[in-house]
Amino acid sequence: MVHRVKEDARPFFQGYVSIYLFFINSLMFWTDWGAAPKIEKSTLNGTQRVTMVTSNLQWPNGIALDRQGRLVFWVDAGTDRVESIDYHGNNRKLLYQQNGFHFFGVTFLSPYLFVSEWANTGVFKLNTSSGEIKGWVYFSGIDKVMGLVPYDSSWQLSG
Numbered sequence: 710m711v712h713r714v715k716e717d718a719r720p721f722f723q724g725y726v727s728i729y730l731f732f733i734n735s736l737m738f739w740t741d742w743g744a745a746p747k748i749e750k751s752t753l754n755g756t757q758r759v760t761m762v763t764s765n766l767q768w769p770n771g772i773a774l775d776r777q778g779r780l781v782f783w784v785d786a787g788t789d790r791v792e793s794i795d796y797h798g799n800n801r802k803l804l805y806q807q808n809g810f811h812f813f814g815v816t817f818l819s820p821y822l823f824v825s826e827w828a829n830t831g832v833f834k835l836n837t838s839s840g841e842i843k844g845w846v847y848f849s850g851i852d853k854v855m856g857l858v859p860y861d862s863s864w865q866l867s868g
Contacts, residue, residue, distance in 0.1 A: 726739050726740055726741050726742075727739060727769075727770060727771050727772045728772070729774050730753065731774060731776065732753070736750055736751070736753065737752075737753055738750045738761075738772055738781055739772065740769035740770065740772050740783055741769070742769055746767060746769055746787075747760050747761075747762060747763050747766065747769075748760075748762040748769060748781065749761060750781075750796075760798075761781070762801065765790075766787070767785055767787020768788075770785065770786050770814070770815075771813060771824075771825075771856070771857075773816050773817040775817050775819065778819075779796045780795055780837075782804070782815055782817060782822055782837070783815065784812035784813065784815045785812065786810075786811045786812050789810050789812070790803060790805070790806045790812075791804045791805040791806070791815070791822065791835060792804060793837070804822070804837060805840050810826050810829075811827035812825070812826055812827075813826070813827055814856045815857065816857040816858060816859045817837075817859070818861060820838060821834045821836060822834075822835045822837055825856075829845070830852075830853065831846055831848060832845070832846050832848075832857065833845045
């Protein structure tokens with residue numbers, strides 16, 4: 710989910726953020742493109758806060774997790790990049806870069822990232838191992854594709 714943070718949360722978040730809550734491990738991960746853009750994590754109550762990435766960021770818009778692979782993915786509209794790091798903030802990898810693209814939303818459904826891109830008003834499917842685009846869906850009549858949510862029937866409760 711991407712949203713503007715309330716004024717009373719300003720000491721914690723400095724700018725526009727995307728937050729991923731991981732209830733099973735009691736963690737949250739977020740992007741922040743305030744005066745000093747960064748990727749951070751903490752426990753759900755805000756303690757044990759760790760800044761994971763501070764370099765080569767401009768507008769880190771969306772964030773997603775590979776919970777099994779313990780990877781954090783983000784998209785940056787300022788650097789035109791899709792990147793990842795592990796949960797400890799190590800092993801940063803550039804997965805994809807395209808000048809002129811404006812990445813906004815991202816979600817993960819193994820082994821793919823689905824990324825919304827404003828310049829083409831579409832969503833593309835990116836293989837996280839190879840960095841190859843495996844397909845596009847374009848939308849007409851929509852100004853910008855914002856957040857993305859995956860659907861997998863195996864995640865649904867039976868009954």
